[in-house]
Amino acid sequence: MADPQPHPGPSELAFSLTPPDLVVTEESPDLHVPQMRYADSPDFFESKWHHKLGTSVELSLENGIDEPEIIRNAHPKTPSVKFSSAMCQTFEEELSPQASFELPPPPEMEGAINVGCADGGCGNEDALSTDFNGVDSVKLGREPQMEEILSPLDIGDLAVEGDYQKLLGDYNSLKKESMEMRIVLEELRRDNQTKSRECQEAWKSLKELQNELMRKSMHVGSLAFAIEGQVKEKSRWFSSLRDLTRKLKIMKLEHIKLSEEAAAYKNCLADMKEMSSTIDSAVNQQMELNEHLKAKFVEGAKERKELYNKVLELKGNIRVFCRCRPLNTEEIAAGASMVVDFESARDGELSVKSNGVVKKTFKYDAVFCPQTDQADVFKDTAPFATSVLDGYNVCIFAYGQTGTGKTFTMEGTTEDRGVNFRILEELFHTVRERQKLYRYSVSVSVLEVYNEQIRDLLGSGTQAGAAAKRLEIRQVGEGIHHVPGLVEAHVSNMNEVWEVLQTGSNARAVGSTNANEHSSRSHCIHCVMVKGENLLNGECIRSKLWLVDLAGSERVAKTEVQGERLKETQNINRSLSALGDVISALATKSPHIPFRNSKLTHLLQDSLGGDSKTLMFVQISPNESDLGETLCSLNFASRVRGVELGPAKRQLDTSEYLRYRQLAEKAKLELKSKDVQIKKLEETVQGQELKIKERDLRNKNLQDKVKELESQLLVERKLARQHVDTKIAEQQQQQIKYQQEEHIKAPIRPPLCSRPLGSLKNVNDPTSALTKDPANSIQPIVEKNYKPQVPFQPMEEFVKYIDPTEKENNPDMVEQPFLPRRTGRASICPMARRTPAAPAPRRNSLIPFPSTPNTAQLPLQFLPLAPVPADNKDDADDSEANCLPKETSCDSPKVNRISGRKLSSIMRRSLQKKIQTKSPLQQHMKRGVNVGMEKVRVSIGSRGRLAHRVLLSNGRRPGPKGMQKQSQREKERGWNVGTVGRG
Numbered sequence: 001m002a003d004p005q006p007h008p009g010p011s012e013l014a015f016s017l018t019p020p021d022l023v024v025t026e027e028s029p030d031l032h033v034p035q036m037r038y039a040d041s042p043d044f045f046e047s048k049w050h051h052k053l054g055t056s057v058e059l060s061l062e063n064g065i066d067e068p069e070i071i072r073n074a075h076p077k078t079p080s081v082k083f084s085s086a087m088c089q090t091f092e093e094e095l096s097p098q099a100s101f102e103l104p105p106p107p108e109m110e111g112a113i114n115v116g117c118a119d120g121g122c123g124n125e126d127a128l129s130t131d132f133n134g135v136d137s138v139k140l141g142r143e144p145q146m147e148e149i150l151s152p153l154d155i156g157d158l159a160v161e162g163d164y165q166k167l168l169g170d171y172n173s174l175k176k177e178s179m180e181m182r183i184v185l186e187e188l189r190r191d192n193q194t195k196s197r198e199c200q201e202a203w204k205s206l207k208e209l210q211n212e213l214m215r216k217s218m219h220v221g222s223l224a225f226a227i228e229g230q231v232k233e234k235s236r237w238f239s240s241l242r243d244l245t246r247k248l249k250i251m252k253l254e255h256i257k258l259s260e261e262a263a264a265y266k267n268c269l270a271d272m273k274e275m276s277s278t279i280d281s282a283v284n285q286q287m288e289l290n291e292h293l294k295a296k297f298v299e300g301a302k303e304r305k306e307l308y309n310k311v312l313e314l315k316g317n318i319r320v321f322c323r324c325r326p327l328n329t330e331e332i333a334a335g336a337s338m339v340v341d342f343e344s345a346r347d348g349e350l351s352v353k354s355n356g357v358v359k360k361t362f363k364y365d366a367v368f369c370p371q372t373d374q375a376d377v378f379k380d381t382a383p384f385a386t387s388v389l390d391g392y393n394v395c396i397f398a399y400g401q402t403g404t405g406k407t408f409t410m411e412g413t414t415e416d417r418g419v420n421f422r423i424l425e426e427l428f429h430t431v432r433e434r435q436k437l438y439r440y441s442v443s444v445s446v447l448e449v450y451n452e453q454i455r456d457l458l459g460s461g462t463q464a465g466a467a468a469k470r471l472e473i474r475q476v477g478e479g480i481h482h483v484p485g486l487v488e489a490h491v492s493n494m495n496e497v498w499e500v501l502q503t504g505s506n507a508r509a510v511g512s513t514n515a516n517e518h519s520s521r522s523h524c525i526h527c528v529m530v531k532g533e534n535l536l537n538g539e540c541i542r543s544k545l546w547l548v549d550l551a552g553s554e555r556v557a558k559t560e561v562q563g564e565r566l567k568e569t570q571n572i573n574r575s576l577s578a579l580g581d582v583i584s585a586l587a588t589k590s591p592h593i594p595f596r597n598s599k600l601t602h603l604l605q606d607s608l609g610g611d612s613k614t615l616m617f618v619q620i621s622p623n624e625s626d627l628g629e630t631l632c633s634l635n636f637a638s639r640v641r642g643v644e645l646g647p648a649k650r651q652l653d654t655s656e657y658l659r660y661r662q663l664a665e666k667a668k669l670e671l672k673s674k675d676v677q678i679k680k681l682e683e684t685v686q687g688q689e690l691k692i693k694e695r696d697l698r699n700k701n702l703q704d705k706v707k708e709l710e711s712q713l714l715v716e717r718k719l720a721r722q723h724v725d726t727k728i729a730e731q732q733q734q735q736i737k738y739q740q741e742e743h744i745k746a747p748i749r750p751p752l753c754s755r756p757l758g759s760l761k762n763v764n765d766p767t768s769a770l771t772k773d774p775a776n777s778i779q780p781i782v783e784k785n786y787k788p789q790v791p792f793q794p795m796e797e798f799v800k801y802i803d804p805t806e807k808e809n810n811p812d813m814v815e816q817p818f819l820p821r822r823t824g825r826a827s828i829c830p831m832a833r834r835t836p837a838a839p840a841p842r843r844n845s846l847i848p849f850p851s852t853p854n855t856a857q858l859p860l861q862f863l864p865l866a867p868v869p870a871d872n873k874d875d876a877d878d879s880e881a882n883c884l885p886k887e888t889s890c891d892s893p894k895v896n897r898i899s900g901r902k903l904s905s906i907m908r909r910s911l912q913k914k915i916q917t918k919s920p921l922q923q924h925m926k927r928g929v930n931v932g933m934e935k936v937r938v939s940i941g942s943r944g945r946l947a948h949r950v951l952l953s954n955g956r957r958p959g960p961k962g963m964q965k966q967s968q969r970e971k972e973r974g975w976n977v978g979t980v981g982r983g
C-alpha cells in the first residue's frame with residue numbers, strides 16, 4: 001500500500017492521483033485503509049477557496065513560455081502556475097507564494113507566451129507581456145501606430161530618404177511579423193482555450209474520480225469496520241474454541257478415567273454378583289433357619305404360657321392372700337393383744353386365738369404377717385402381671401375391715417409402694433422384655449363406686465365432693481363390659497402411671513369413721529387395659545387387670561355412723577354382700593351368678609368368672625377388739641378360696657377378628673356385586689356393539705340402495721329425455737302424414753292432442769263403451785296394433801286423459817271415464833302409447849320405469865310417459881318389484897324437485913315445439929271451437945309446477961272450495977305438464 005502522503009499546504013493542489021491512501025487502523029493490523037482527508041477533496045478546495053477568489057484567479061505562468069530559455073536549457077522547466085503575491089496576501093497563510101501547480105509542458109513553439117486572460121479578450125493586455133526573439137516587449141492587443149514607432153526619430157530631421165525607406169521597410173517587415181505573431185498568438189490563444197477546456201474536462205473527471213474515490217473509501221471504511229467486528233468476533237470464537245478444546249481434553253481425560261473405573265467396577269460387579277448370590281443363599285438359609293426358630297419359639301412360648309397358666313391353675317385361679325397389719329401405736333399404747341397366730345404362716349395357715357386359745361385356724365394361699373413388707377407381699381402377686389400380658393383377665397382386690405390396711409396394701413405409700421404400682425411396674429418390665437416379640441399398649445382408668453354410683457376419678461370435675469357425671473356399664477360383646485365415657489389414660493412408663501394413680505387417689509371420696517380417721521367410703525377401682533400384638537404370628541390380645549380397693553366392711557353398729565355416713569356404709573355393705581353372693585354362686589356353681597346386684601360385681605363380672613384369675617387380699621386386724629370382724633373377713637375369704645373357677649380362658653381380641661371377618665365378608669359381597677355389575681356392563685357393551693354393527697350394516701345397505709337409486713334415476717332421466725324427443729319427432733311425422741292423408745283419404749287417425757284419453761283399465765275393459773266404440777277404442781301399446789288409420793274423431797268426442805290421481809281423488813271419475821271433461825287438460829302423447837302397460841306405484845316422479853314388465857315389451861322409443869297412477873292397492877302390489885323401495889330417495893323432495901324441474905323443462909320444450917307445429921287441437925282451439933272442455937290458457941312458468949291455468953270462457957268457475965280442491969289436486973300431481981292449451 002502507498003504510504004500516506006505528507007499533508008500538503010492549503011494553497012497547494014495536493015490531490016494525489018495515485019490510489020487513495022488507506023487509513024491504517026490500529027485495531028486491524030493486517031488491514032490498511034486508504035486515508036482520506038476531506039480537506040484534500042477538490043470539492044472542498046473549490047468550495048473553500050472559490051468564494052474567496054471570486055471568479056478571477058490571479059495566476060502566473062512560471063518557467064514557461066520563454067522560448068530562448070527553453071531552447072537554451074537541455075531540460076526545460078515544466079511550466080507551473082504560481083499564485084500572485086496579491087493572492088497570497090489575501091489569503092495569508094492559506095496561500096503561499098510558493099504554492100503552485102505544474103502544467104504539462106507546452107508544445108514546442110517558436111515563442112513563449114505569457115497568458116493572463118482566459119476570456120479571450122484583449123482587455124487585459126497590459127497585464128500580459130509577450131517576448132519574441134530580439135524584441136524586448138510588444139504590447140499586444142492593439143496595433144502599434146506609425147507615430148509611436150517613429151516617435152524616437154525626429155521625423156522632421158529625416159534627411160535621408162533611404163533611411164526612411166529602410167525604416168519603413170523595417171516597419172513593414174515588423175508589421176508583417178507582428179501580424180504573423182498576432183496570428184500565431186491567436187492560434188496559441190485558441191490552443192490555450194482548447195487546453196483550458198481539456199483541463200476543465202480533466203478537472204471534472206478528476207472530481208468525479210475523487211467523488212467515486214471518496215465513496216469507495218467510505219465503503220471501504222464501513223467494510224473495514226465490519227471486518228474489525230468480524231475480527232473481534234473471530235477472536236472471541238477462537239478464545240471460546242480454545243476453552244472448549246481445553247475442556248474437551250479434560251473431559252476426554254475424565255472419560256478415560258471413568259472408563260477405566262467402569263471397567264474396574266464391571267469386574268467388581270461380577271464379583272459382587274457372585275457375592276450377592278452367595279449372600280442371598282446364606283440369607284435364605286438364615287431365613288429358613290429363622291423361620292424354623294421362630295416357629296419353635298412360638299411353640300415354646302405357647303407351651304410356656306400353657307405351663308405357666310397350668311401352674312397358676314394348680315395354684316388356683318382364685319387365690320386368697322391374708323395380710324394382717326401390725327398393731328398401731330394407739331393399740332399398743334392401749335395394751336391391745338394379738339389374736340392372730342402366724343406360726344404356720346409359711347404354710348398359709350393362721351390361727352385366731354381368743355383368750356389365748358386357738359379359736360379357729362384358716363388356710364389361705366399365702367399369709368403375710370405384720371412384719372412382711374410390701375415387696376414380699378408383691379412377690380406372689382407378680383405372676384399375675386405375666387398372666388395379664390399373656391391375655392388373661394385378672395382381678396386383684398383387697399377386702400377387710402376398715403383400717404386393716406387395704407389401701408396400704410393396694411396403693412401403699414410414696415416410700416413403700418403397694419400392689420397397684422408394683423404390678424404396673426412389673427407389667428411394663430415384662431412389656432420391655434417382650435418388646436421384640438410383642439407390641440403392647442397400656443391404658444389406665446380410675447373410678448370409684450360410691451353409693452352405688454360409678455365415678456370417673458380421672459375425668460373433669462373429679463375433685464373430692466364435686467358433682468361428677470354418672471357412668472353406666474354397657475355390655476359391648478360376649479362377656480365384655482365397658483363403661484362408656486370413662487377416661488382411659490394411655491401410659492407408657494411408670495412416671496405416667498404414678499401420676500394417674502395419684503390423680504385417682506386424690507379424687508377418691510374419703511371420710512372419717514371411728515375405725516379409721518381417713519376411711520375410704522367407696523370402692524376404688526383401677527382398671528388397666530392391655531392390648532397386645534404378637535409380632536411373630538400377629539395374634540392380638542386384649543386383657544384387663546382390675547385393682548380394687550374395697551371400702552371397709554365394718555359393721556354399722558360398730559362404727560356408729562349416722563346420716564350420710566350411715567348411707568355410705570349401708571351401700572358399701574350391700575355391695576360387699578353382693579360380692580359375697582357372687583362368690584357363693586360361683587362356689588356352688590350356680591347357673592345364675594348375680595353379677596348385676598351391685599355396680600361392683602357388675603363391673604368385675606368379666607374378671608370374677610371362670611375366664612379370669614382372681615386374687616383376694618383379705619386384710620385383718622390383729623387387735624383383739626376387732627376379733628369378730630376379723631373372723632367374718634377370714635370366713636368370707638375362706639369361702640372365696642373354696643370357689644373353683646375352672647380353667648382360665650385367654651382373652652383373645654375377638655373384636656378385631658370379628659371386625660376383620662366382617663370386613664372380609666363385606667369385601668366378598670362387594671366383590672360379588674362388582675362381578676355382577678361387570679357382567680352386566682359386559683353384556684350391555686356386547687349388546688351395544690351388536691346394535692352398532694347392525695346399524696352399520698343397515699347404513700351400508702341404505703347407502704348401497706341410495707347409490708343404486710341414484711344410478712337408476714340417472715338412467716330414468718336419460719330414458720325420459722330420449723322418450724320425449726322420440727315422441728315429439730314421431731308426432732311431428734305423424735302429423736305431417738295425417739295432414740297429407742287428410743286431403744287424400746278419410747280421416748284415419750286423430751291428431752295427437754285430439755285423440756281420446758283414457759286409462760289402461762278402460763282399455764282392457766271389454767265392456768267399456770270406449771272399447772265397444774271402435775272410434776273411441778284405445779289401441780294397445782304394441783307396435784303392431786298401432787294403426788295410423790285411426791279414424792279422426794270429432795273434437796267433441798275427445799276426452800281428456802284421465803289422470804289416475806284425479807281418479808283417486810274423485811272416485812266418480814272411474815265410472816265415467818270417457819265423458820268429456822272440463823278440466824282443460826290434454827296429453828301431448830297419443831292415448832294408446834301413453835297408456836301404461838302396468839300400473840306404477842304412486843310416486844312424485846313422472847319418469848317411467850323402464851323395467852316395468854309390460855313396458856319392457858315395447859321398444860324404448862315407445863315407452864310411455866307414465867301417468868301418475870291411482871293409488872290403488874293392486875297397482876301397488878303389482879308394481880312392488882319395480883317400484884322404488886321404501887327408503888327410495890325419490891321420496892325426497894329435493895330429488896322430486898330436481899327431476900320435476902328437468903322434466904318440466906323437457907316438456908316445456910316439447911310443448912313449444914308442438915305449438916309451433918300447430919296441432920289440430922291447437923287449430924281448433926284457435927278457431928275457438930269448444931272441444932268439450934274449458935277454454936284454457938296454460939302458462940308454464942319457469943318451473944313446471946308453478947304453471948297455472950286461466951279459464952278463458954265457458955268455464956265453471958269453481959268456488960273457493962272448488963278452487964282449493966283443485967289446487968290441492970294440482971299439488972298432489974305436483975306437476976301439470978299434462979295440461980295442454982294455448983301457449
Ligand SMILES: Nc1ncnc2c1ncn2[C@@H]1O[C@H](COP(=O)(O)OP(=O)(O)OP(=O)(O)O)[C@@H](O)[C@H]1O
Pocket residue numbers: 324325326328370400401402403404405406407408409516518519520521550551552553619
Ligand atoms: N402392713 C402394714 N404395715 C404398716 N402399717 C400398716 C399396715 N397396714 C396398715 N397400716 C396402717 O394402718 C392404717 C390404716 O390403713 P389403711 O388406711 O390402709 O386401712 P384401710 O383398710 O384402707 O381403711 P379404710 O377401709 O377405712 O380405708 C394406715 O395408717 C396404715 O399406714
